[in-house]
Amino acid sequence: MRILIKNISHLFTPDLRAGYGKIIDKKNVHLLIHDGKIEKIFEFHDSTPEVDQVINASGKAVLPGFIDAHTHPVFWKTREDEFVMRIQGKSYEEIAAAGGGIRNSVRKFREAEKEAIKKVTRRRIRSFLEYGVTTIEAKSGYGLSTVDEIKSLEIINELNEEQPLEMIPTFLGAHEIPDEYRNDRQAYVELVCSEMIPLVAERKLARYCDVFCEKGVFTADESRRILTTAQKYGLKARIHADELAPFGGAELAAEIGAVTADHLVQTSEAGIKAMAEKGVIPVLLPGTTFFLGKDKYAPARKMIDAGCEVAISTDFNPGSSTTQNIQLIWTIAALKLKMLPEELLWASTYIPAKSLSSEDRIGAIEPGKQADLVILDIPNLNYLPYHYGMNHTFMTIKKGVVVFTRSG
Amino acid sequence: MRILIKNISHLFTPDLRAGYGKIIDKKNVHLLIHDGKIEKIFEFHDSTPEVDQVINASGKAVLPGFIDAHTHPVFWKTREDEFVMRIQGKSYEEIAAAGGGIRNSVRKFREAEKEAIKKVTRRRIRSFLEYGVTTIEAKSGYGLSTVDEIKSLEIINELNEEQPLEMIPTFLGAHEIPDEYRNDRQAYVELVCSEMIPLVAERKLARYCDVFCEKGVFTADESRRILTTAQKYGLKARIHADELAPFGGAELAAEIGAVTADHLVQTSEAGIKAMAEKGVIPVLLPGTTFFLGKDKYAPARKMIDAGCEVAISTDFNPGSSTTQNIQLIWTIAALKLKMLPEELLWASTYIPAKSLSSEDRIGAIEPGKQADLVILDIPNLNYLPYHYGMNHTFMTIKKGVVVFTRSG
Numbered sequence: 084m085r086i087l088i089k090n091i092s093h094l095f096t097p098d099l100r101a102g103y104g105k106i107i108d109k110k111n112v113h114l115l116i117h118d119g120k121i122e123k124i125f126e127f128h129d130s131t132p133e134v135d136q137v138i139n140a141s142g143k144a145v146l147p148g149f150i151d152a153h154t155h156p157v158f159w160k161t162r163e164d165e166f167v168m169r170i171q172g173k174s175y176e177e178i179a180a181a182g183g184g185i186r187n188s189v190r191k192f193r194e195a196e197k198e199a200i201k202k203v204t205r206r207r208i209r210s211f212l213e214y215g216v217t218t219i220e221a222k223s224g225y226g227l228s229t230v231d232e233i234k235s236l237e238i239i240n241e242l243n244e245e246q247p248l249e250m251i252p253t254f255l256g257a258h259e260i261p262d263e264y265r266n267d268r269q270a271y272v273e274l275v276c277s278e279m280i281p282l283v284a285e286r287k288l289a290r291y292c293d294v295f296c297e298k299g300v301f302t303a304d305e306s307r308r309i310l311t312t313a314q315k316y317g318l319k320a321r322i323h324a325d326e327l328a329p330f331g332g333a334e335l336a337a338e339i340g341a342v343t344a345d346h347l348v349q350t351s352e353a354g355i356k357a358m359a360e361k362g363v364i365p366v367l368l369p370g371t372t373f374f375l376g377k378d379k380y381a382p383a384r385k386m387i388d389a390g391c392e393v394a395i396s397t398d399f400n401p402g403s404s405t406t407q408n409i410q411l412i413w414t415i416a417a418l419k420l421k422m423l424p425e426e427l428l429w430a431s432t433y434i435p436a437k438s439l440s441s442e443d444r445i446g447a448i449e450p451g452k453q454a455d456l457v458i459l460d461i462p463n464l465n466y467l468p469y470h471y472g473m474n475h476t477f478m479t480i481k482k483g484v485v486v487f488t489r490s491g
Numbered sequence: 492m493r494i495l496i497k498n499i500s501h502l503f504t505p506d507l508r509a510g511y512g513k514i515i516d517k518k519n520v521h522l523l524i525h526d527g528k529i530e531k532i533f534e535f536h537d538s539t540p541e542v543d544q545v546i547n548a549s550g551k552a553v554l555p556g557f558i559d560a561h562t563h564p565v566f567w568k569t570r571e572d573e574f575v576m577r578i579q580g581k582s583y584e585e586i587a588a589a590g591g592g593i594r595n596s597v598r599k600f601r602e603a604e605k606e607a608i609k610k611v612t613r614r615r616i617r618s619f620l621e622y623g624v625t626t627i628e629a630k631s632g633y634g635l636s637t638v639d640e641i642k643s644l645e646i647i648n649e650l651n652e653e654q655p656l657e658m659i660p661t662f663l664g665a666h667e668i669p670d671e672y673r674n675d676r677q678a679y680v681e682l683v684c685s686e687m688i689p690l691v692a693e694r695k696l697a698r699y700c701d702v703f704c705e706k707g708v709f710t711a712d713e714s715r716r717i718l719t720t721a722q723k724y725g726l727k728a729r730i731h732a733d734e735l736a737p738f739g740g741a742e743l744a745a746e747i748g749a750v751t752a753d754h755l756v757q758t759s760e761a762g763i764k765a766m767a768e769k770g771v772i773p774v775l776l777p778g779t780t781f782f783l784g785k786d787k788y789a790p791a792r793k794m795i796d797a798g799c800e801v802a803i804s805t806d807f808n809p810g811s812s813t814t815q816n817i818q819l820i821w822t823i824a825a826l827k828l829k830m831l832p833e834e835l836l837w838a839s840t841y842i843p844a845k846s847l848s849s850e851d852r853i854g855a856i857e858p859g860k861q862a863d864l865v866i867l868d869i870p871n872l873n874y875l876p877y878h879y880g881m882n883h884t885f886m887t888i889k890k891g892v893v894v895f896t897r898s899g
Contacts, residue, residue: 161870163877167832170825210881374879376826378786408880411819417578418784424575462569469571471782472816472880473618490898 085134086116086483088456093144094124095464096448097433103392104426108464114145116454119482123450138485140458143477146428147448148217148455149409152435153321153345153366155255155400157204157235158188158225159195162401175375175403176299176327184402185225185259192225192235201238208248210407211399212487215457215476219248219399220321220439222293224255227271229279232256236288247486249455251439253321254280254289257301257309272305276312284316290440291342292318296335298328303335310339319440325350326371337361343394343438347381348372355382359389364438367430368398369415375403383420394434395420395427414471424464454483493542494524494891496864501552502532503872504856505841511800512834514872522553524862527890531858546893548866551885554836555856556625556863557817560843561729561753561774563663563808565612565643566596566633567603570809583783583811584707584735592810593633593667600633600643609646616656618815619807620895623865623884627656627807628729628847630701632663635679637687640664644696655894657863659847661699661729662691665709665717680713684720692724698848699750700726704743706736711743718747727848733758734779745769751802751846755789756780763790767797772846775838776806777823783811791828802842803828803835822879832872862891 094109113125115132125131165178165187178184192200211219223235232254239252256279257272264271283289292313296306310320319342324332326346333354336344344350344358345366358365367381386393395416398404406412409431416422422430436446445453458478461467467475479487502517521533523540533539573586573595586592600608619627631643640662647660664687665680672679691697700721704714718728727750732740734754741762744752752758752766753774766773775789794801803824806812814820817839824830830838844854853861866886869875875883887895 161874161877163871163873166825166877167873170829170831172829370880374822374826405878406880411880414782417574418782421578421580423578463571465571465575466569469569469574470813472778472814472819474882488898490896 084118084136084483085132086136086138087131087134088114088116088138088140088145089131090142091140091145092142093463094448095144095146095428097429097446099433099447103429104423106425106428106464114448116483119454121448121450121452121454138478141477144459144461145448146457146459147432147446148457148479148481149215149431150435150439150446151211151216151219151396151399151409152343152394152438153368153396153398154219155222155224156208156219157200157221157223157238158192158401159200159203160188160191160401161405162187165402169376180299182262186262188225188401189227189259189261193228193231197234197238201242204238205242205246208242208246208250211248212479213476214408214410214474215459215479216407216409217249217455217457217479217481218439218441218445219250220253220291221250222253222255223289224258227256227259227261229274229282232279233282233288236283240288247481247484249481251441252289253291253293254283254313254318255293255295257294257306259295259300272308275309280313280316280318284318289318291321293321293323295323296330296332297323297326298330303331306332307335307339310341314339321345325354333358333363336363346371348379350382355386355389355391358386359391364394364434365391366394366396366435366438367416367420368396368404369419370406370412371398371404372419373415374405380419383416383422387426392434392437393422393426393430394438395422395430396435408474410467410475411472413468417468424468427468428464454480456480492526492544492891493540494544494546495539495542496522496524496546496548496553497539498550499548499553500550501871502856503552503554503836505837505854507841507855511837512831514833514836516872524891527862529856529858529860529862546886549885552867552869553856554865554867555840555854556865556887556889557623557839558843558847558854559619559624559627559804559807559817560751560802560846561776561804561806562627563630563632564616564627565608565629565631565646566600566809567608567611568596568599568809569813570595573810577784588707590670594670596633596809597635597667597669601636601639605642605646609650612646613650613654616650616654616658619656620887621884622816622818622882623867623887624815624817625657625863625865625887625889626847626849626853627658628661628699629658630661630663631697632666635664635667635669637682637690640687641690641696644691648696655889655892657889659849660697661701662688662697662721662726663701663703665702665714667703667708680716683717688721688724688726692726697726699729701729701731703731704738704740705731705734706738711739714740715743715747718749722747729753733762741766741771744771754779756787758790763794763797763799766794767799772802772842773799774802774804774843774846775824775828776804776812777827778814778820779806779812780827781823782813788827791824791830795834800842800845801830801834801838802846803830803838804843816882818875818883819880821876825876832876835876836872862888864888
């Protein structure tokens with residue numbers, strides 16, 4: 084099967100030879116896809132080959148499909164009531180301490196049937212495709228019992244087989260201390276390490292393990308134990324670090340060789356230096372800071388200046404960031420993290436691919452890579468974060484197949 | 492022509508008898524439209540009449556079409572390059588002082604043919620319908636010469652006739668001091684008062700007159716002169732007030748009996764009290780504060796507590812707020828103005844209708860009013876600002892005609 088995407092005004096992709104923040108902008112080209120992979124980029128004046136299908140990009144721009152390396156899509160009920168409590172003056176931390184937040188989602192998740200959760204999750208992840216996202220990292224973490232964490236990871240793995248959005252699963256049994264272990268947190272850490280991780284690894288239900296290392300959740304010592312145990316079982320480490328308070332999460336990520344450290348709003352200079360030295364990828368989630376109504380954002384420029392390759396993500400979840408719109412995250416990252424459009428392209432394609440050990444296959448447009456693409460109705464790259472709050476997607480393509488087309 | 496909208500799960504509309512912030516939530520109803528007007532609301536178990544057309548709301552929610560009472564849609568070029576300059580550290584005010592900002596738009600606007608500007612404006616305003624907006628107030632203000640301001644208002648009036656989005660025109664000749672009058676601002680004020688306003692009034696090209704009363708733009712005295720002149724010619728007053736610095740704009744609005752005062756980020760307590768006493772409607776534009784990367788928002792709660800009826804708007808324009816997504820404005824207003832969903836419903840339907848002297852006709856769902864409606868895919872009203880950055884519109888209806896339907 085050969086497909087030609089014709090009439091591309093701009094083809095934007097990270098310039099992998101030039102390095103972070105440098106991009107290739109090819110004007111007036113056609114793109115040839117062969118059996119789901121990129122074969123060749125043509126100039127307009129080149130002769131084009133015989134193909135089975137032609138897609139007309141209609142003078143729009145083609146980018147690698149966006150990759151979102153931090154999401155929590157498997158939950159049962161939304162939490163708009165807690166959102167209104169926040170407007171009325173309660174903080175996210177107060178709501179969580181009173182049994183709301185993640186624990187609220189956990190209680191509801193445990194009560195629901197797997198098939199019912201799968202159905203709402205299927206609908207939810209469809210929205211990622213509409214915004215041009217072709218791959219997400221998807222975490223468990225609203226089960227917090229062996230049976231419910233397995234249920235969550237099974238949903239991710241099963242949905243991965245039946246619909247086009249690619250999901251790479253992460254085990255997040257250490258998302259919170261569940262209600263029944265509030266008075267014996269060590270026993271919960273023990274359960275995660277001795278029972279959940281071995282089972283998840285044996286059944287190959289996840290490729291990564293994550294921990295919410297944060298004041299009031301898991302300490303650095305507990306996080307170290309959980310993540311190094313996971314590493315022994317072949318799961319690579321990601322870590323929720325320094326979101327609400329400086330807690331040594333970035334330093335821990337560097338110490339144990341985690342692939343990513345995520346959030347990092349409150350990270351120390353030492354933490355930034357350690358991440359840069361060890362090649363830990365900061366996954367920044369400015370939508371979460373926005374949606375929590377806060378004004379202090381992660382120090383992205385310091386990280387980039389220190390040599391970190393920064394990724395951005397929606398953090399899609401039912402409490403602290405409810406959006407699937409990665410394009411709005413570009414705007415917030417531009418305004419508040421002071422990241423330039425060229426850096427945002429890297430941060431939402433090649434770097435998240437790298438954080439998912441998939442950069443040989445996805446995250447850039449070059450011959451041999453998977454034809455995961457988004458066609459955007461934008462005249463230049465600066466326009467994407469500039470025209471904010473909109474959906475600029477004209478078409479989303481996964482492995483050469485059109486999976487979303489905008490109407491109207 | 493009779494149309495039945497069936498299977499409405501919730502019909503949300505301002506409760507006009509109960510007052511600001513109180514809403515009606517009718518569950519499980521059908522809605523009958525007759526010749527573009529709302530005729531009746533039925534319970535599910537009532538017998539339904541013979542109709543010419545049935546629209547299936549599919550269990551979704553119906554609201555009055557959103558009304559956006561502050562937009563600048565008639566411009567030629569977008570300004571994404573200035574957006575990138577802001578990310579790199581320049582402030583909006585610095586860019587404006589160096590000849591960018593509004594004056595940049597003015598130079599481009601003057602060079603372009605009317606038909607070309609009309610074409611891009613037509614495309615742009617289409618997006619409002621996609622987000623459920625059925626009426627906008629539309630300002631001139633990128634011409635700043637008699638001929639170019641007339642060109643702008645003609646575009647608004649002509650587009651009003653040929654497409655479904657209703658636009659109510661406002662003359663904003665006093666948007667900035669144009670380049671050629673920088674050394675003789677009084678001459679420009681004189682031109683606005685002696686030539687532009689009389690001509691706009693005579694040709695009935697606008698219903699309102701607005702002034703950008705702000706430090707570095709028009710003083711309170713200049714604004715008073717322009718707006719009271721406009722009032723003599725039958726144009727009601729609106730005013731850009733206290734956005735960047737406290738400048739007495741709210742007080743001036745109250746003094747001269749302006750219909751609205753807009754922005755109001757820096758408004759004084761005395762200004763709030765004066766607006767409340769005189770019934771001036773504050774039109775708050777939190778998307779602009781967000782898009783300028785600032786953290787200080789208009790004191791909406793103080794205004795509501797003082798008895799003001801607050802409206803919210805996108806401020807759609809090419810420099811300081813580029814979005815047509817009023818639903819995202821709900822989220823920013825909830826998070827940063829601490830406005831509740833019920834207040835946001837009033838603030839984006841009935842109150843902006845009132846600010847446009849059109850509340851007898853639009854802004855609520857009740858028999859006799861125009862059938863301007865939006866059908867949203869939301870389970871409750873709290874969900875709308877909660878699931879942020881998305882488009883929840885399932886269908887938009889103007890005068891009983893479906894003007895947008897979501898695909899997929």
